[in-house]
Amino acid sequence: MRFLILRILTHSELGVFHEYRRQGKEGSKQRAINFDWDVVDRVFPAAKDDDRIDMDLEYETDSGTGSARQWLKRQDKNWRLEGNCPTDKCYHFVEPGCLFAMEVDASKSPASGSWAVFSRSDDATRAILNDGESRGLAKSSMIALHDDEGRHIWEILSNARPKLFSFRGNGAKDMTGEIPSKGKKLDPNPARLVQILAAVGHTLPSAVADIVDNAITANATRIDITFGRPDTGHGRWMAIADNGTGMDEDTLAEAMRIGSALEYQSNSLGKYGYGLKGASWSQAKVFTVITKQEGKPVHHLTWDVNDMQDWTAKSDPLESWERDAAKLENHGTAVLWKNMKPPQTGPGLRGLDPFTGEILQLERHLELVFHRFLEGDAKGRQKVTIAINGKPIAPNNPVGHALVEPFDAKTIRVPTETEDGKVLVRANVLPSEEEVTKFHGADSEAAKRDLDRIGLYGKRNDTQGLFIYRHDRLIKWGGWHQMWETNDEKTKLARVIVDFDDVLDDAFKINISKQIVQLPQSLQIEVKKLSDVARKASQQKYRKPKQSSNPGPSAGSAGNRHVPGSSQPAQPRTLQTPTGSSPASASIPPSVSVTDVSTDKFLWKVSTGLTGLVDLQFSAVSTDLSGLIKQIQDDEIAVEYLTNFLRKLDDIGVQRLLLERKIA
16 A cells, blocks of 8 residues: 655645745644645545544754654645654755655554645656656645555656655665565466457557557558458458568567567657557457568468467468458558458447448548548648548548637647657637538538537547547547536537647657546646637527627638648637637627725635625725736736636635735
């Protein structure tokens, strides 16, 4: 039961440090650090609300490492860490927003561990908040990571404070100091290991997409997928053939190895040397790779789950139907899946047999995931054609409709331990159903077709949120990650495009199947700002009167907007905001009411009424603030940004400090 606990400290908690009080910064008289109840429940599941949870904790002092008995005690809705108020001057740097980190072994009573505080500018703080393991801090003030859940953060902490934090990495000792003993070498059972590796979470479409990744990485411009009917004498099978560069015999052998040591190019869509095997075994018990380089002979190797003794890949001659199914021209690679697993349940598409429904689902998945390659818009890549059973698929750009309203793109820098990664973020607002219908006029079929494609053939409410790309390949879409808990029906028109490259793979914790990505806490804060204005613009489409003040283009006159299948870029909406980025709409009606009140009890007060309208009250106590609000009160967007900022100041107790020190 080994946990790593992280918290961003607030002004009210810093009174626990004498140095903060000496500097005259303290506002409240709190002498403890708050612990969220859900964190305590996870770390100490047997503790009752009336218990005192004792811990022996090490921490930094002016003269080295010290130790103190501390405890968690329930108060109101949460718990508090009490029992130690360091007098050491080494904590002179503490301020709201600094990082508190605690390592604790909860498997004994009293528990044991250590804690440290890092300034906001500390390299460790930046590294932790820029790592995907910290993503939970975007929605919660405190998180608890169990063992390997915080592996990288633990490593950062152990490098920064080696006397306080222990990293159990390759060969490192654990918290008890025990050194692993030598044992007996046990080779894995091949068939059982394959079953485990195959359970990575692939669906048929996502597995095929992994093979397509390899084809595009090999510079293929055409990929032919043949899904054989299961009643033609060869069972359930599929062939995925490309016209890429192909492989020689040694490269093929390495590619068939689990965790192959192939070198990936900087723009490669592969990552772990596992995609070919994991995707194939997730769908078939037998798979063969046939490959040919220009002017060179054909090579092939086969893995059969039921015949993998000594991990020897077979090269037995192919049957005539297998050669026809995986036929190559001058160069390329084909992956042939045989003895494929049938789906647990059919696709359930009305009016279609299950086999045809599977093909349709595969088509919809690939046309979305690889739409930039199909459009010829992928950086450094030629345009790619993907055909299923001879029929080319069309790209489905999730923000490519003529009526989509894009905002200005913003580049966010994410520091890593080796180099800085860059994330390009662009918010977009989709057209409403009414706007699409009006755009197509009397052509109801075209309107229905557009609405289906815009909605990704499902509910738009499920596809609002972030669309995350790695090297122009869509890897994750839908949902707001930790930024908002639920999808609001009125924000369903908001989509935010997030682009990154392989520099951030480790920071974003990309998993083996490339279907899971974890955005670091620091990035989520920036993305949330850009997403929020798109969500508000989406909400506005449902609030505005019937006669729109900014109607979309009429049918046949898309103007400068992007038309699906065209390379013409959409024109972004541009408005000035306090940050210099520009993703807000001037047509959004005021969502904040502003009231000038006569009082000396507060500088400002932000409250939300029963109707959801936010009320900003301000007094003349601060002439600077009241003067600013009077200057901008006719600018609804500026007022909204200022209101959000004042709320954040309240969260960390700034107003209380200003009033106590009579700073106006």
